[in-house]
Protein backbone atom coordinates (compact mmCIF):
# COMPACT_ATOMS: atom_id res chain seq x y z
CA UNK A 140 0.00 0.00 0.00
CA UNK A 141 1.49 3.37 -1.02
CA UNK A 142 1.29 6.67 0.83
CA UNK A 143 -2.05 8.41 1.05
CA UNK A 144 -1.05 12.04 0.70
CA UNK A 145 -2.21 13.18 -2.72
CA UNK A 146 -4.65 11.67 -5.24
CA UNK A 147 -5.20 13.07 -8.73
CA UNK A 148 -8.47 12.38 -10.56
CA UNK A 149 -8.38 13.03 -14.31
CA UNK A 150 -11.86 13.93 -15.60
CA UNK A 151 -14.46 15.93 -13.67
CA UNK A 152 -17.62 14.40 -15.12
CA UNK A 153 -19.99 12.12 -13.16
CA UNK A 154 -17.47 9.31 -12.66
CA UNK A 155 -14.54 11.58 -11.76
CA UNK A 156 -16.65 13.64 -9.34
CA UNK A 157 -17.87 10.53 -7.54
CA UNK A 158 -14.40 8.99 -7.39
CA UNK A 159 -13.00 12.28 -6.05
CA UNK A 160 -15.66 12.26 -3.32
CA UNK A 161 -14.57 8.76 -2.21
CA UNK A 162 -10.84 9.56 -2.39
CA UNK A 163 -11.27 12.74 -0.33
CA UNK A 164 -11.99 10.47 2.67
CA UNK A 165 -8.81 8.47 2.07
CA UNK A 166 -6.14 10.97 0.97
CA UNK A 167 -4.85 14.13 2.63
CA UNK A 168 -5.72 16.03 -0.53
CA UNK A 169 -7.33 15.39 -3.89
CA UNK A 170 -6.85 17.30 -7.15
CA UNK A 171 -9.58 17.01 -9.76
CA UNK A 172 -8.38 17.90 -13.27
CA UNK A 173 -10.58 18.58 -16.28
CA UNK A 174 -9.86 19.95 -19.73
CA UNK A 175 -13.03 22.08 -19.49
CA UNK A 176 -13.77 25.21 -17.52
CA UNK A 177 -16.72 24.24 -15.35
CA UNK A 178 -19.83 26.22 -16.31
CA UNK A 179 -22.64 27.36 -14.02
CA UNK A 180 -24.80 24.54 -12.68
CA UNK A 181 -27.31 23.42 -15.30
CA UNK A 182 -25.26 24.61 -18.28
CA UNK A 183 -24.00 22.28 -20.98
CA UNK A 184 -20.22 21.90 -21.43
CA UNK A 185 -17.98 20.79 -24.29
CA UNK A 186 -16.24 17.85 -22.55
CA UNK A 187 -19.57 16.07 -22.04
CA UNK A 188 -21.30 16.43 -25.41
CA UNK A 189 -23.83 13.75 -24.45
CA UNK A 190 -25.22 16.18 -21.86
CA UNK A 191 -27.72 17.58 -24.38
CA UNK A 192 -29.40 14.18 -24.64
CA UNK A 193 -31.96 12.67 -22.27
CA UNK A 194 -30.23 11.19 -19.25
CA UNK A 195 -32.06 8.83 -16.89
CA UNK A 196 -30.69 8.38 -13.40
CA UNK A 197 -31.56 4.87 -12.18
CA UNK A 198 -32.73 4.33 -8.63
CA UNK A 199 -29.46 2.53 -7.80
CA UNK A 200 -27.53 5.63 -8.84
CA UNK A 201 -29.76 7.98 -6.91
CA UNK A 202 -29.28 5.90 -3.76
CA UNK A 203 -25.50 6.20 -4.00
CA UNK A 204 -25.72 9.97 -4.58
CA UNK A 205 -27.85 10.34 -1.45
CA UNK A 206 -25.35 8.25 0.50
CA UNK A 207 -22.26 10.22 -0.49
CA UNK A 208 -24.03 13.59 -0.52
CA UNK A 209 -26.69 13.53 2.23
CA UNK A 210 -29.78 15.49 1.19
CA UNK A 211 -28.80 15.35 -2.50
CA UNK A 212 -32.32 14.46 -3.74
CA UNK A 213 -33.81 17.35 -1.76
CA UNK A 214 -31.31 19.72 -3.43
CA UNK A 215 -32.37 18.34 -6.80
CA UNK A 216 -36.08 18.75 -6.08
CA UNK A 217 -35.38 22.31 -4.90
CA UNK A 218 -34.09 23.18 -8.40
CA UNK A 219 -37.10 21.59 -10.09
CA UNK A 220 -36.21 17.89 -10.53
CA UNK A 221 -39.37 15.83 -10.91
CA UNK A 222 -40.12 13.04 -8.40
CA UNK A 223 -42.21 9.93 -9.02
CA UNK A 224 -42.33 6.19 -8.52
CA UNK A 225 -40.66 4.47 -11.47
CA UNK A 226 -43.47 1.90 -11.64
CA UNK A 227 -46.44 4.08 -10.78
CA UNK A 228 -45.72 7.33 -12.59
CA UNK A 229 -44.03 6.13 -15.82
CA UNK A 230 -45.10 4.36 -18.98
CA UNK A 231 -42.96 1.39 -20.03
CA UNK A 232 -44.04 -0.10 -23.37
CA UNK A 233 -42.93 -3.66 -24.10
CA UNK A 234 -44.35 -6.43 -26.28
CA UNK A 235 -47.27 -4.36 -27.53
CA UNK A 236 -48.49 -2.94 -24.22
CA UNK A 237 -47.64 -0.86 -21.17
CA UNK A 238 -46.36 -2.64 -18.08
CA UNK A 239 -48.89 -2.72 -15.26
CA UNK A 240 -48.65 0.19 -12.85
CA UNK A 241 -47.04 -0.77 -9.57
CA UNK A 242 -45.73 0.83 -6.40
CA UNK A 243 -42.18 -0.27 -7.07
CA UNK A 244 -40.54 1.59 -4.20
CA UNK A 245 -38.06 2.90 -6.78
CA UNK A 246 -38.26 6.65 -6.34
CA UNK A 247 -37.28 8.39 -9.54
CA UNK A 248 -35.45 11.68 -9.87
CA UNK A 249 -35.96 13.25 -13.28
CA UNK A 250 -33.48 16.02 -14.03
CA UNK A 251 -31.35 17.23 -16.94
CA UNK A 252 -27.82 15.91 -17.18
CA UNK A 253 -26.13 19.35 -16.85
CA UNK A 254 -28.18 20.14 -13.74
CA UNK A 255 -27.47 16.76 -12.16
CA UNK A 256 -23.75 17.04 -12.84
CA UNK A 257 -23.77 20.67 -11.68
CA UNK A 258 -25.33 19.70 -8.34
CA UNK A 259 -22.81 16.90 -7.80
CA UNK A 260 -19.95 19.22 -8.80
CA UNK A 261 -21.14 21.87 -6.34
CA UNK A 262 -20.98 19.32 -3.52
CA UNK A 263 -17.59 17.96 -4.59
CA UNK A 264 -15.94 21.36 -5.03
CA UNK A 265 -17.04 22.25 -1.49
CA UNK A 266 -14.97 19.38 -0.03
CA UNK A 267 -12.32 20.92 2.20
CA UNK A 268 -9.30 18.88 1.03
CA UNK A 269 -10.19 18.94 -2.68
CA UNK A 270 -9.13 21.42 -5.32
CA UNK A 271 -9.92 21.55 -9.04
CA UNK A 272 -7.64 22.35 -11.96
CA UNK A 273 -9.85 23.47 -14.84
CA UNK A 274 -9.00 24.05 -18.46
CA UNK A 275 -6.11 21.62 -18.03
CA UNK A 276 -5.45 18.62 -20.29
CA UNK A 277 -3.54 15.68 -18.86
CA UNK A 278 -1.13 14.59 -21.59
CA UNK A 279 0.55 11.58 -20.03
CA UNK A 280 1.52 9.75 -16.87
CA UNK A 281 4.72 10.24 -14.88
CA UNK A 282 6.32 7.05 -13.58
CA UNK A 283 9.20 5.76 -11.48
CA UNK A 284 12.37 4.85 -13.43
CA UNK A 285 11.45 1.16 -13.47
CA UNK A 286 7.88 2.06 -14.65
CA UNK A 287 6.38 -0.03 -11.87
CA UNK A 288 4.68 2.94 -10.22
CA UNK A 289 2.75 5.86 -11.60
CA UNK A 290 4.01 8.92 -9.74
CA UNK A 291 1.87 11.67 -11.24
CA UNK A 292 0.60 13.30 -14.41
CA UNK A 293 2.03 15.67 -16.97
CA UNK A 294 0.05 18.66 -18.22
CA UNK A 295 1.23 21.25 -20.78
CA UNK A 296 2.33 23.52 -17.91
CA UNK A 297 3.73 21.21 -15.24
CA UNK A 298 4.17 17.77 -13.74
CA UNK A 299 1.94 17.03 -10.78
CA UNK A 300 3.12 14.38 -8.33
CA UNK A 301 0.55 12.01 -6.83
CA UNK A 302 0.38 8.81 -4.80
CA UNK A 303 -2.65 7.72 -6.84
CA UNK A 304 -3.76 8.79 -10.32
CA UNK A 305 -7.30 7.79 -11.25
CA UNK A 306 -8.36 8.01 -14.89
CA UNK A 307 -12.04 8.97 -15.26
CA UNK A 308 -11.73 10.47 -18.75
CA UNK A 309 -14.60 8.45 -20.20
CA UNK A 310 -14.91 6.23 -23.19
CA UNK A 311 -12.02 7.95 -25.01
CA UNK A 312 -9.61 7.24 -22.11
CA UNK A 313 -5.92 7.14 -23.07
CA UNK A 314 -5.20 4.57 -20.34
CA UNK A 315 -4.84 1.66 -22.82
CA UNK A 316 -2.29 3.63 -24.89
CA UNK A 317 -0.50 5.02 -21.81
CA UNK A 318 -0.16 1.53 -20.33
CA UNK A 319 1.10 0.13 -23.61
CA UNK A 320 3.74 2.86 -23.92
CA UNK A 321 4.97 1.87 -20.44
CA UNK A 322 5.35 -1.74 -21.55
CA UNK A 323 2.14 -3.16 -20.02
CA UNK A 324 -0.39 -5.25 -21.92
CA UNK A 325 -3.59 -3.65 -23.11
CA UNK A 326 -6.74 -4.67 -21.28
CA UNK A 327 -8.80 -7.12 -23.32
CA UNK A 328 -11.65 -5.21 -24.95
CA UNK A 329 -15.18 -6.51 -25.60
CA UNK A 330 -17.22 -4.63 -28.18
CA UNK A 331 -20.86 -4.97 -29.15
CA UNK A 332 -21.64 -2.99 -32.29
CA UNK A 333 -25.08 -1.38 -32.19
CA UNK A 334 -24.77 1.67 -34.51
CA UNK A 335 -27.28 3.69 -32.50
CA UNK A 336 -28.43 7.13 -33.63
CA UNK A 337 -29.85 9.60 -31.08
CA UNK A 338 -31.83 12.75 -31.87
CA UNK A 339 -33.00 14.92 -28.97
CA UNK A 340 -35.31 17.90 -28.63
CA UNK A 341 -36.82 19.79 -25.71
CA UNK A 342 -40.52 20.68 -25.46
CA UNK A 343 -42.55 22.75 -23.02
CA UNK A 344 -44.31 20.47 -20.53
CA UNK A 345 -47.83 21.01 -19.16
CA UNK A 346 -48.64 19.45 -15.79
CA UNK A 347 -51.66 17.70 -17.36
CA UNK A 348 -49.61 16.00 -20.13
CA UNK A 349 -49.94 12.21 -19.85
CA UNK A 350 -52.17 12.72 -16.80
CA UNK A 351 -49.13 13.80 -14.82
CA UNK A 352 -46.86 10.84 -15.65
CA UNK A 353 -43.20 11.84 -15.75
CA UNK A 354 -41.62 9.37 -18.14
CA UNK A 355 -42.31 7.34 -21.27
CA UNK A 356 -39.97 4.54 -22.30
CA UNK A 357 -40.65 2.92 -25.67
CA UNK A 358 -37.67 0.67 -26.43
CA UNK A 359 -36.81 -0.29 -30.02
CA UNK A 360 -38.14 -3.66 -31.16
CA UNK A 361 -36.24 -6.13 -33.39
CA UNK A 362 -38.84 -5.47 -36.10
CA UNK A 363 -38.92 -1.66 -36.11
CA UNK A 364 -35.44 -0.93 -34.67
CA UNK A 365 -36.68 2.45 -33.43
CA UNK A 366 -37.76 3.71 -30.06
CA UNK A 367 -37.86 6.76 -27.85
CA UNK A 368 -37.82 8.15 -24.36
CA UNK A 369 -39.55 11.23 -23.04
CA UNK A 370 -38.55 12.40 -19.57
CA UNK A 371 -39.80 15.29 -17.48
CA UNK A 372 -37.06 17.59 -16.23
CA UNK A 373 -36.62 20.84 -14.33
CA UNK A 374 -38.02 24.02 -15.86
CA UNK A 375 -41.31 22.36 -16.91
CA UNK A 376 -39.68 20.71 -19.90
CA UNK A 377 -39.80 17.38 -21.64
CA UNK A 378 -36.57 16.01 -23.05
CA UNK A 379 -37.41 13.71 -25.95
CA UNK A 380 -34.84 11.39 -27.50
CA UNK A 381 -35.70 9.33 -30.57
CA UNK A 382 -33.47 6.36 -31.21
CA UNK A 383 -32.76 3.97 -34.07
CA UNK A 384 -30.39 1.06 -34.55
CA UNK A 385 -28.40 0.65 -37.77
CA UNK A 386 -29.51 3.67 -39.81
CA UNK A 387 -32.78 5.47 -40.63
CA UNK A 388 -32.13 7.84 -37.74
CA UNK A 389 -34.64 10.46 -36.57
CA UNK A 390 -34.14 13.77 -38.40
CA UNK A 391 -33.19 17.01 -36.69
CA UNK A 392 -35.90 19.14 -38.27
CA UNK A 393 -39.09 19.44 -36.25
CA UNK A 394 -41.70 18.01 -38.61
CA UNK A 395 -39.56 14.99 -39.45
CA UNK A 396 -38.83 14.47 -35.75
CA UNK A 397 -42.54 14.44 -34.89
CA UNK A 398 -43.30 12.17 -37.84
CA UNK A 399 -40.62 9.74 -36.64
CA UNK A 400 -42.30 9.70 -33.20
CA UNK A 401 -45.56 8.69 -34.92
CA UNK A 402 -43.88 5.50 -36.18
CA UNK A 403 -42.84 4.26 -32.72
CA UNK A 404 -44.49 1.18 -31.22
CA UNK A 405 -46.45 3.39 -28.74
CA UNK A 406 -48.19 6.73 -29.44
CA UNK A 407 -47.56 8.55 -26.15
CA UNK A 408 -44.53 10.56 -27.28
CA UNK A 409 -46.20 11.54 -30.56
CA UNK A 410 -49.42 12.55 -28.81
CA UNK A 411 -47.54 14.98 -26.56
CA UNK A 412 -44.96 16.47 -28.93
CA UNK A 413 -47.34 16.92 -31.86
CA UNK A 414 -49.12 19.53 -29.67
CA UNK A 415 -46.31 20.81 -27.43
CA UNK A 416 -44.21 23.93 -27.94
CA UNK A 417 -40.66 23.05 -29.04
CA UNK A 418 -37.73 24.68 -27.24
CA UNK A 419 -34.42 25.37 -28.99
CA UNK A 420 -32.56 23.29 -31.54
CA UNK A 421 -32.32 19.52 -31.98
CA UNK A 422 -29.08 17.60 -31.34
CA UNK A 423 -27.91 14.30 -32.71
CA UNK A 424 -25.29 11.77 -31.67
CA UNK A 425 -24.04 8.44 -32.92
CA UNK A 426 -23.04 5.64 -30.61
CA UNK A 427 -21.27 2.86 -32.52
CA UNK A 428 -20.67 0.23 -29.85
CA UNK A 429 -20.76 -0.72 -26.18
CA UNK A 430 -17.18 -1.21 -25.00
CA UNK A 431 -15.94 -3.07 -21.92
CA UNK A 432 -12.25 -3.10 -20.96
CA UNK A 433 -11.27 -6.04 -18.80
CA UNK A 434 -8.71 -4.42 -16.48
CA UNK A 435 -9.49 -7.07 -13.87
CA UNK A 436 -7.86 -9.70 -16.10
CA UNK A 437 -4.48 -7.96 -16.42
CA UNK A 438 -1.61 -9.82 -14.73
CA UNK A 439 0.57 -6.72 -14.40
CA UNK A 440 -0.56 -3.22 -13.61
CA UNK A 441 1.46 -0.29 -12.29
CA UNK A 442 1.02 0.76 -8.66
CA UNK A 443 -0.46 4.19 -8.08
CA UNK A 444 -2.86 4.04 -11.03
CA UNK A 445 -6.54 3.20 -11.45
CA UNK A 446 -9.20 3.47 -14.17
CA UNK A 447 -12.85 4.30 -13.49
CA UNK A 448 -16.32 4.90 -14.99
CA UNK A 449 -16.92 4.86 -18.75
CA UNK A 450 -13.16 4.37 -19.17
CA UNK A 451 -13.81 0.82 -17.90
CA UNK A 452 -17.18 0.25 -19.55
CA UNK A 453 -19.41 2.38 -21.72
CA UNK A 454 -22.87 0.93 -22.33
CA UNK A 455 -25.38 1.47 -25.10
CA UNK A 456 -27.01 4.61 -23.62
CA UNK A 457 -30.60 3.59 -24.31
CA UNK A 458 -30.61 1.62 -21.03
CA UNK A 459 -29.65 4.72 -19.02
CA UNK A 460 -26.99 2.90 -17.02
CA UNK A 461 -23.68 4.81 -17.33
CA UNK A 462 -24.03 7.34 -14.49
CA UNK A 463 -25.54 4.76 -12.13
CA UNK A 464 -22.81 2.24 -12.97
CA UNK A 465 -20.28 5.00 -12.15
CA UNK A 466 -22.05 5.60 -8.83
CA UNK A 467 -21.96 1.88 -8.03
CA UNK A 468 -18.26 1.83 -8.94
CA UNK A 469 -17.77 4.68 -6.43
CA UNK A 470 -19.37 2.50 -3.75
CA UNK A 471 -17.06 -0.35 -4.85
CA UNK A 472 -14.04 1.97 -4.63
CA UNK A 473 -15.04 2.87 -1.09
CA UNK A 474 -15.33 -0.83 -0.20
CA UNK A 475 -11.96 -1.49 -1.79
CA UNK A 476 -10.40 1.15 0.47
CA UNK A 477 -12.06 -0.42 3.48
CA UNK A 478 -10.27 -3.63 2.46
CA UNK A 479 -6.86 -1.93 2.00
CA UNK A 480 -7.17 -0.92 -1.71
CA UNK A 481 -5.20 -2.07 -4.67
CA UNK A 482 -6.13 -1.37 -8.29
CA UNK A 483 -6.46 -5.12 -8.83
CA UNK A 484 -8.93 -5.41 -5.93
CA UNK A 485 -10.92 -2.42 -7.21
CA UNK A 486 -11.03 -3.78 -10.78
CA UNK A 487 -12.44 -7.08 -9.47
CA UNK A 488 -15.14 -5.25 -7.56
CA UNK A 489 -15.86 -2.92 -10.49
CA UNK A 490 -16.17 -5.90 -12.79
CA UNK A 491 -18.89 -7.36 -10.55
CA UNK A 492 -20.68 -4.00 -10.63
CA UNK A 493 -20.50 -3.88 -14.42
CA UNK A 494 -21.62 -7.49 -14.97
CA UNK A 495 -25.34 -6.81 -14.47
CA UNK A 496 -25.78 -3.68 -16.61
CA UNK A 497 -23.51 -5.18 -19.27
CA UNK A 498 -25.51 -8.39 -19.47
CA UNK A 499 -28.81 -6.44 -19.58
CA UNK A 500 -27.61 -4.11 -22.35
CA UNK A 501 -25.80 -6.68 -24.46
CA UNK A 502 -28.46 -9.37 -24.03
CA UNK A 503 -31.19 -7.00 -25.10
CA UNK A 504 -29.16 -5.55 -28.01
CA UNK A 505 -28.61 -9.03 -29.38
CA UNK A 506 -32.36 -9.22 -30.11
CA UNK A 507 -31.63 -6.85 -33.01
CA UNK A 508 -30.35 -9.17 -35.74
CA UNK A 509 -27.65 -6.77 -37.06
CA UNK A 510 -25.98 -6.42 -33.63
CA UNK A 511 -22.41 -7.68 -33.78
CA UNK A 512 -20.95 -9.15 -30.59
CA UNK A 513 -20.20 -12.35 -28.75
CA UNK A 514 -23.46 -14.27 -28.31
CA UNK A 515 -23.57 -16.29 -25.09
CA UNK A 516 -25.30 -19.67 -25.17
CA UNK A 517 -28.29 -18.68 -23.06
CA UNK A 518 -29.03 -15.31 -24.64
CA UNK A 519 -31.83 -16.47 -26.96
CA UNK A 520 -33.59 -18.25 -24.11
CA UNK A 521 -33.23 -15.22 -21.82
CA UNK A 522 -34.66 -12.91 -24.48
CA UNK A 523 -37.54 -15.33 -25.09
CA UNK A 524 -38.22 -15.41 -21.33
CA UNK A 525 -38.01 -11.61 -21.03
CA UNK A 526 -40.61 -11.23 -23.79
CA UNK A 527 -42.92 -13.57 -21.84
CA UNK A 528 -42.21 -11.67 -18.62
CA UNK A 529 -43.11 -8.37 -20.29
CA UNK A 530 -46.35 -9.88 -21.64
CA UNK A 531 -47.32 -11.17 -18.20
CA UNK A 532 -46.35 -7.79 -16.73
CA UNK A 533 -48.99 -6.02 -18.85
CA UNK A 534 -51.46 -7.14 -16.20
CA UNK A 535 -49.32 -8.27 -13.29
CA UNK A 536 -47.84 -5.50 -11.09
CA UNK A 537 -45.61 -8.00 -9.28
CA UNK A 538 -43.95 -9.10 -12.54
CA UNK A 539 -43.74 -5.45 -13.59
CA UNK A 540 -41.96 -4.46 -10.33
CA UNK A 541 -39.58 -7.44 -10.60
CA UNK A 542 -38.48 -6.25 -14.04
CA UNK A 543 -38.13 -2.60 -13.00
CA UNK A 544 -35.91 -3.55 -10.06
CA UNK A 545 -33.52 -5.30 -12.44
CA UNK A 546 -33.62 -2.44 -14.96
CA UNK A 547 -32.79 -0.03 -12.11
CA UNK A 548 -29.85 -2.19 -10.99
CA UNK A 549 -31.24 -2.84 -7.52
CA UNK A 550 -31.87 -6.57 -8.13
CA UNK A 551 -29.69 -8.99 -10.12
CA UNK A 552 -30.96 -10.13 -13.54
CA UNK A 553 -31.55 -13.76 -12.41
CA UNK A 554 -34.10 -12.48 -9.85
CA UNK A 555 -36.74 -12.31 -12.61
CA UNK A 556 -36.37 -16.09 -12.97
CA UNK A 557 -37.09 -16.78 -9.30
CA UNK A 558 -39.73 -19.55 -9.16
CA UNK A 559 -42.30 -17.13 -7.71
CA UNK A 560 -41.90 -14.78 -10.69
CA UNK A 561 -41.54 -17.61 -13.23
CA UNK A 562 -44.89 -19.00 -12.05
CA UNK A 563 -46.54 -15.62 -12.56
CA UNK A 564 -44.98 -15.42 -16.03
CA UNK A 565 -46.39 -18.86 -16.87
CA UNK A 566 -49.86 -18.07 -15.50
CA UNK A 567 -49.90 -14.63 -17.14
CA UNK A 568 -49.09 -16.10 -20.55
CA UNK A 569 -51.54 -19.01 -20.17
CA UNK A 570 -54.28 -16.48 -19.43
CA UNK A 571 -53.23 -14.68 -22.62
Ligand SMILES: Cc1cc2nc3c(=O)[nH]c(=O)nc-3n(C[C@H](O)[C@H](O)[C@H](O)COP(=O)(O)OP(=O)(O)OC[C@H]3O[C@@H](n4cnc5c(N)ncnc54)[C@H](O)[C@@H]3O)c2cc1C
Nearest residue numbers: 150152154174186189194195277309448449456459461462
Ligand atom coordinates in the same frame (compact mmCIF):
# COMPACT_ATOMS: atom_id res chain seq x y z
C1 LIG B 1 -25.88 9.91 -26.06
C2 LIG B 1 -25.65 9.41 -24.65
C3 LIG B 1 -26.71 9.30 -23.76
C4 LIG B 1 -26.50 8.82 -22.47
N1 LIG B 1 -27.58 8.66 -21.65
C5 LIG B 1 -27.39 8.21 -20.39
C6 LIG B 1 -28.48 8.04 -19.50
O1 LIG B 1 -29.65 8.22 -19.85
N2 LIG B 1 -28.22 7.64 -18.23
C7 LIG B 1 -26.94 7.38 -17.81
O2 LIG B 1 -26.76 7.01 -16.64
N3 LIG B 1 -25.90 7.50 -18.64
C8 LIG B 1 -26.08 7.91 -19.90
N4 LIG B 1 -25.01 8.05 -20.73
C9 LIG B 1 -23.67 7.73 -20.21
C10 LIG B 1 -23.15 8.84 -19.28
O3 LIG B 1 -23.14 10.07 -19.94
C11 LIG B 1 -21.76 8.44 -18.74
O4 LIG B 1 -21.80 7.12 -18.30
C12 LIG B 1 -21.37 9.34 -17.58
O5 LIG B 1 -21.11 10.66 -18.00
C13 LIG B 1 -20.11 8.85 -16.85
O6 LIG B 1 -19.04 8.93 -17.72
P1 LIG B 1 -17.58 9.37 -17.27
O7 LIG B 1 -17.64 10.37 -16.18
O8 LIG B 1 -16.82 8.12 -17.03
O9 LIG B 1 -17.00 10.03 -18.60
P2 LIG B 1 -17.48 11.33 -19.39
O10 LIG B 1 -18.83 11.74 -18.97
O11 LIG B 1 -17.26 11.05 -20.82
O12 LIG B 1 -16.47 12.47 -18.91
C14 LIG B 1 -15.09 12.45 -19.18
C15 LIG B 1 -14.50 13.72 -18.57
O13 LIG B 1 -13.09 13.69 -18.73
C16 LIG B 1 -12.62 14.95 -19.20
N5 LIG B 1 -11.38 14.66 -19.93
C17 LIG B 1 -11.22 13.81 -20.98
N6 LIG B 1 -9.93 13.72 -21.34
C18 LIG B 1 -9.23 14.52 -20.48
C19 LIG B 1 -7.84 14.83 -20.32
N7 LIG B 1 -6.90 14.26 -21.09
N8 LIG B 1 -7.49 15.71 -19.36
C20 LIG B 1 -8.42 16.29 -18.55
N9 LIG B 1 -9.75 16.01 -18.65
C21 LIG B 1 -10.15 15.14 -19.59
C22 LIG B 1 -13.78 15.49 -20.06
O14 LIG B 1 -13.75 16.88 -20.19
C23 LIG B 1 -15.00 15.00 -19.23
O15 LIG B 1 -15.33 15.93 -18.23
C24 LIG B 1 -25.19 8.48 -22.03
C25 LIG B 1 -24.13 8.60 -22.92
C26 LIG B 1 -24.35 9.04 -24.22
C27 LIG B 1 -23.18 9.11 -25.18
